Amino acid sequence: MTKLRVGIAGLGTVGVGLVKLFADPNSRLNEKLELVAVSARDRAKRRGADVSTYRWFDDPAELAAQSDIDVFVELIGGSAGAAKASVETALSRGAHVVTANKALLALHGAALAETAERTGAKLLFEAAVGGGVPMVKALKESAAGSRASAVAGILNGTCNYILTEMESSGRSFEAVLSEAQQLGYAEADPSTDVGGFDAAHKLTILSAIAFGTRPDYEHVRIEGIERVSLTDIRLAGKLGYRIKLIAKASLADGAVEMHVRPALLAYDHPLANVGGSLNALVVDAEPSGQLTFIGRGAGEGPTAASVASDLIDLAEGRAGFAFGRPLSQLATAPRGTPSERGRYYLRLLVADRPGVVAAISDRLAHEDISIESFLQMPVHDGPSVPIVLTTQTCARAKMENAVAAIEALDVITEAPFVMPVEHAGPRWSRS
């Protein structure tokens, strides 16, 4: 049997992991595929894997253009530049592409899938979402036998690591982020991760597959974890909640609502105990029921393994459409509205004066909002006191009114911070 000839562009952590898998004589990769060429910026760099036996290209687009390369593996990253150009080059000439590039897919996935369908090339990207967790395949399969109504996940390992470390070590966001950067868990410019944009890229991809819609990054409402403080984590913990960055997409009446934002989860929520750099996805689908997937969301091994599983799917003829269906069948869904009712967490910093609690309670009562729990902690420094509360279920609009009214009180010394409370409820129930 002729083996598929593979070229890898990008020899960072994942690229080197994949080279190692090809070098492993026990790997099933070598049964049906053959690594023949690589490309990276610096040929002289030491990499922990020998790449001298493969053809070298300084320019990934030149590698992608080689007529004897059957599969182009793009591990460069970034939604534009060399990554986009080389993927387009490969697909245009009918070569298959396997990529881990979530930003590229979130922004240009539909156009790339169109090129692939035109030339008969396959475009696979299991490694773009959830690292070693087969979220993309699970949704393609689930979409086949079932219909999904919602997907919710922890999709950014850096944010989850930071929030978990803040809780367990009692250190500040800045301190944990700085340590994560030193350990290589977070980028020098962390904004893509902590700002929620990376999770939004991944959610865009999952939502498209889950609901059979075109990838639509512009419609994701995005809020990062920068405002989550140690006070929030501690006080939410005292109230029975854990704070996680949740990426969630829901389908209702043909409209898709997508958001990424920090939220409070009750401890029995299936995502509440997903700690450290783990990733997880919860899929609500019928008739299969709720499914949860948990695993390592990043790193050399898990991500390289996902690239390898795509390569084997290609070699064994199992690769289907990029987003599970032909592009012509993907709907352009209108942007859904966030749910009208919910429960909320509110953190305030107030001047320590008599009547403050009464004033806050009054503004909430005025909007018919009942308080579920209320916590004021002793002051350790400065003249201001943190107060946090959670509400009963209330209308979102009324909560916005109440927060505006509270912010207008002269005792408020910092802009209020609001997070939604996600409850396990019947759909999350494990029995």
Added chain:
Amino acid sequence: MTKLRVGIAGLGTVGVGLVKLFADPNSRLNEKLELVAVSARDRAKRRGADVSTYRWFDDPAELAAQSDIDVFVELIGGSAGAAKASVETALSRGAHVVTANKALLALHGAALAETAERTGAKLLFEAAVGGGVPMVKALKESAAGSRASAVAGILNGTCNYILTEMESSGRSFEAVLSEAQQLGYAEADPSTDVGGFDAAHKLTILSAIAFGTRPDYEHVRIEGIERVSLTDIRLAGKLGYRIKLIAKASLADGAVEMHVRPALLAYDHPLANVGGSLNALVVDAEPSGQLTFIGRGAGEGPTAASVASDLIDLAEGRAGFAFGRPLSQLATAPRGTPSERGRYYLRLLVADRPGVVAAISDRLAHEDISIESFLQMPVHDGPSVPIVLTTQTCARAKMENAVAAIEALDVITEAPFVMPVEHAGPRWSRS
């Protein structure tokens, strides 16, 4: 495009669920498949789905033999009789088979896969394990890009429901089982479920796929939940553990060790919080890392959805080998030995006399076994007192010696009950 013509044998819960999916105009099933015939014992029975438009067969083997049936769906159950005969009939003439029959696969999977390979038929069985959770596919894919070293799961929803209910309601095994039977969650003869045999069938299948070995049911060590008492659940809870029926297979030095048995899990174990009738699987594989899958393990919807996903895989040409590899590549693995060292839970019923605790401690100390925790509860009725303890890590052989020595004490009024303690440890760690 010609549609694959499907015949369903067995119109119980899952069969009816599948008929409903075919009747749903929005289901993707109808794009590429067509239900043409059904078979069941009683044609006149009311079923909640109209089957009058399909050809009827009283004999499933006759349905399986029809040359115009491309896919035979076996939902009869049982490892012999009509199920086995009709599946053999279909495969022998080259018709594909989709089945949810774990007993048949555990006992005759290799022979059936051999027939399928000979005639070019496909044999698929996602629904046989884990209900709506795509465990089979996950392992086939994981096996492709990674190598598994262990799989451990909660594979029997009836047992998990009983244990969860005992803990939450404080009722006895017998009371909860009886209620489960009335609700239809447990069979009139519950021994296949509560005896651990159903979980062992499923483990046999998963182990074969995970490790690339021939299905080998005879090598599973099986212990059911019949001896787990409310006392065990309560006292284990006080010590920080939850009792679950765990099905686990491990690969070491080419040998495969498989067992099904009740075990104590620390609350932070990834399987400890899988409650009610949910199923779950934890896969240890490299380089993908540990993966956890959780979902509904039984019922009309989830199981029918898994059958449907197999049917769509068939229609779209994605179906591979039954156990992920050609039969010739499946190894016949020797039976592995249980791990030599571990931690244990011991429940004793003793006469309430001075010196009892000293005598028990002495027998453990004599074998160099350190006690981790010890709990004696006040007596409510009768002259005997329950005592439970957990040990530090010790040699299995020494634990067996100690238990034999304790059992020989004249204060012991009931045979001691031992369960292993599974710790989360580094491999289970979620960070």
